[in-house]
Amino acid sequence: xxxxxxxxxxxxxxxxxxxxxxxxxxxxxxxxxxxxxxxxxxxxxxxxxxxxxxxxxxxxxxxxxxxxxxxxxxxxxxxxxxxxxxxxxxxxxxxxxxxxxxxxxxxxxxxxxxxxxxxxxxxxxxxxxxxxxxxxxxxxxxxxxxxxxxxxxxxxxxxxxxxxxxxxxxxxxxxxxxxxxxxxxxxxxxxxxxxxxxxxxxxxxxxxxxxxxxxxxxxxxxxxxxxxxxxxxxxxxxxxxxxxxxxxxxxxxxxxxx
DNA sequence: ATGCCGAACTTCGTTCGA
Numbered sequence: 001x002x003x004x005x006x007x008x009x010x011x012x013x014x015x016x017x018x019x020x021x022x023x024x025x026x027x028x029x030x031x032x033x034x035x036x037x038x039x040x041x042x043x044x045x046x047x048x049x050x051x052x053x054x055x056x057x058x059x060x061x062x063x064x065x066x067x068x069x070x071x072x073x074x075x076x077x078x079x080x081x082x083x084x085x086x087x088x089x090x091x092x093x094x095x096x097x098x099x100x101x102x103x104x105x106x107x108x109x110x111x112x113x114x115x116x117x118x119x120x121x122x123x124x125x126x127x128x129x130x131x132x133x134x135x136x137x138x139x140x141x142x143x144x145x146x147x148x149x150x151x152x153x154x155x156x157x158x159x160x161x162x163x164x165x166x167x168x169x170x171x172x173x174x175x176x177x178x179x180x181x182x183x184x185x186x187x188x189x190x191x192x193x194x195x196x197x198x199x200x201x202x203x204x205x206x207x208x209x210x211x212x213x214x215x216x217x218x219x220x221x222x223x224x225x226x227x228x229x230x231x232x233x234x235x236x237x238x239x240x241x242x243x244x245x246x247x248x249x250x251x252x253x254x255x256x257x258x
Numbered sequence: 259a260t261g262c263c264g265a266a267c268t269t270c271g272t273t274c275g276a
Contacts, residue, residue: 009264009265009275010264010265010266012266013264013265013266034275036265036266036274060266060267061266061267061268061273061274062266062273062274062275109274109275109276110276111275111276147276149276165276168276169276170276203276205262205263205275205276206262206263206264206275206276207261207262207263207264207276208261208262208263209262210262210263217276219276246264249263249264249275249276
């Protein structure tokens with residue numbers, strides 16, 4: 001079972017490339033972020049024609065998440081992250097697919113920091129930690145996949161230049177501490193479990209020639225509950241997708257479970 | 259210190275992302 005996460009940076013503008021990737025990569029589950037489409041303008045028909053069932057939580061202009069399942073219908077278990085009824089951002093959807101609970105996460109970026117956007121990021125992470133604790137306690141196979149907007153460490157394995165990112169919300173001690181507290185509930189970072197060392201990036205900025213000089217970092221993560229981690233076979237990043245015309249600034253990131 | 263890019267709306271500039 002292959003589970004992928006892909007921040008598409010606009011599903012409508014990315015649709016031809018996205019459908020190509022779906023055909024080539026054949027994920028059983030695909031968690032999407034930044035679909036940047038209102039519910040009614042999501043390209044459901046094209047995705048179903050590609051052989052996928054789908055649930056999505058849209059928003060006009062920005063944000064928006066989805067879960068696709070090849071040859072089946074995802075059973076939605078959660079829409080929006082619990083804990084703040086006033087939160088209007090579409091950043092979380094969760095569904096069961098073939099007995100696995102899958103969350104599609106678009107964690108707030110938090111820039112500029114300090115400021116209200118950073119405060120929102122940290123508050124959102126606290127809600128995620130609380131919801132993840134409930135999921136974890138269920139002892140099911142769970143995969144929390146998405147754009148976490150956290151670079152886990154300053155190592156070159158995770159970021160092309162720690163000094164260049166030192167004042168960014170993605171590397172702040174508070175962001176990292178919250179991410180670590182989530183991991184320390186007992187979740188396994190799928191990419192690092194399979195690739196303990198070596199530079200693995202999932203995002204390269206459009207600006208300043210970042211892709212050409214491999215100035216990327218790792219912010220798209222798949223966290224596995226123990227029952228899912230026991231089944232972990234492989235993990236990787238479809239880096240080639242980032243080099244294509246009209247590419248997202250993120251590359252698809254995936255795990256396979258046996 | 260800022261813009262460097264790319265996309266969509268607020269639409270021939272502005273806002274957002276990371």
